[in-house]
Amino acid sequence: MTRTDKDGESILKGILFDIQPFSVHDGPGIRTTVFLKGCNLRCYWCHNPESQRMEPELCFKSSLCIGCGACAQACPKGGARFTEHCDACGRCAGECYAGALSVTGYALEAAGLVERLLRDRALFERSGGGVTFSGGEPLLQPEFLQEALTLCRQNGLHTAVETAANVPWARIEPLLGLLDTVFCDLKALDPELHRRATGCGNRTILDNIRRLGEGRAAGRQVILRIPVIPGFNDNEQELSRMADFIRALPYSPQVELLPFHGLCSAKYAMYGRTYAAEGLKSPGTEELRRFSRLFSGIQISFKGMEAFT
Numbered sequence: 001m002t003r004t005d006k007d008g009e010s011i012l013k014g015i016l017f018d019i020q021p022f023s024v025h026d027g028p029g030i031r032t033t034v035f036l037k038g039c040n041l042r043c044y045w046c047h048n049p050e051s052q053r054m055e056p057e058l059c060f061k062s063s064l065c066i067g068c069g070a071c072a073q074a075c076p077k078g079g080a081r082f083t084e085h086c087d088a089c090g091r092c093a094g095e096c097y098a099g100a101l102s103v104t105g106y107a108l109e110a111a112g113l114v115e116r117l118l119r120d121r122a123l124f125e126r127s128g129g130g131v132t133f134s135g136g137e138p139l140l141q142p143e144f145l146q147e148a149l150t151l152c153r154q155n156g157l158h159t160a161v162e163t164a165a166n167v168p169w170a171r172i173e174p175l176l177g178l179l180d181t182v183f184c185d186l187k188a189l190d191p192e193l194h195r196r197a198t199g200c201g202n203r204t205i206l207d208n209i210r211r212l213g214e215g216r217a218a219g220r221q222v223i224l225r226i227p228v229i230p231g232f233n234d235n236e237q238e239l240s241r242m243a244d245f246i247r248a249l250p251y252s253p254q255v256e257l258l259p260f261h262g263l264c265s266a267k268y269a270m271y272g273r274t275y276a277a278e279g280l281k282s283p284g285t286e287e288l289r290r291f292s293r294l295f296s297g298i299q300i301s302f303k304g305m306e307a308f309t
């Protein structure tokens with residue numbers, strides 16, 4: 001997204017929804033994770049509904065609402081919360097003294113972002129950490145990401161990105177020289193299964209994963225993340241296909257299994273949506289161990305297991 005300054009110069013801004021310090025699961029050391037808004041997949045188990053739309057949106061915490069009605073009075077659209085007429089102007093939030101309303105998503109220049117990130121530099125240096133760009137799909141804002149990564153690099157920060165890689169390779173390739181670590185999702189090998197679960201086929205994704213070992217990508221640390229989702233890919237046939245695909249790659253990525261957890265239905269309600277994966281059961285530790293054995297010869301670990309122990 002761009003705007004112009006008083007001299008008509010273009011200023012590049014990204015749309016973010018969070019900056020999370022002290023992250024320990026998004027790359028080496030202690031990291032600050034920057035969450036960019038917008039995603040071009042719609043995985044039905046998505047844990048971050050607030051990440052999906054590019055534009056800012058209204059968040060309503062019903063448990064804090066005291067029913068005073070000030071929000072409806074302030075709304076220029078006649079009380080448009082969670083309707084197509086709401087443009088997230090935030091006037092209702094400005095009048096809600098109970099703190100039940102807020103707007104998720106804001107624009108920020110890359111320079112301002114990196115200035116904020118550099119406050120954590122001492123922590124990065126002590127822990128071997130750095131900055132991770134996540135989402136949503138950060139590669140949907142490639143110019144902003146490139147500028148932010150360039151500034152991180154100029155300041156000597158370790159950089160990582162978390163992507164689903166559902167974008168043209170031409171958008172990924174220019175960023176690779178600016179990245180130390182690439183986390184890339186691998187959700188399913190079966191194209192129809194992938195389409196039914198995410199709204200999109202997987203050909204671009206698989207091609208991109210293959211190319212992560214080539215050219216400028218060579219030498220990056222690549223970690224493939226496989227979400228293990230009940231009723232979608234939690235079966236030996238699909239996981240074995242993924243393991244075969246990984247073994248056939250021209251490089252040796254690490255693999256993380258991410259067990260499903262359904263701890264986010266309250267978050268969907270805050271954005272006026274329902275959680276399509278409501279009631280699904282998380283895979284058990286033993287089941288995950290059994291699945292992990294399908295990945296013999298591949299360096300594999302689990303992410304987020306603390307939610308199950």
Ligand code: SF4
Pocket residue numbers: 064065066067068069070071072092095096097098099100101
């Ligand atoms: S202004 Fe806040 S507390 Fe009052 S009705 Fe609206 S959401 Fe509830």
Ligand code: SF4
Pocket residue numbers: 058074075076077078079080081082085086087088089090091092093
């Ligand atoms: S964000 Fe703006 S348009 Fe949306 S409900 Fe609040 S006041 Fe109305």
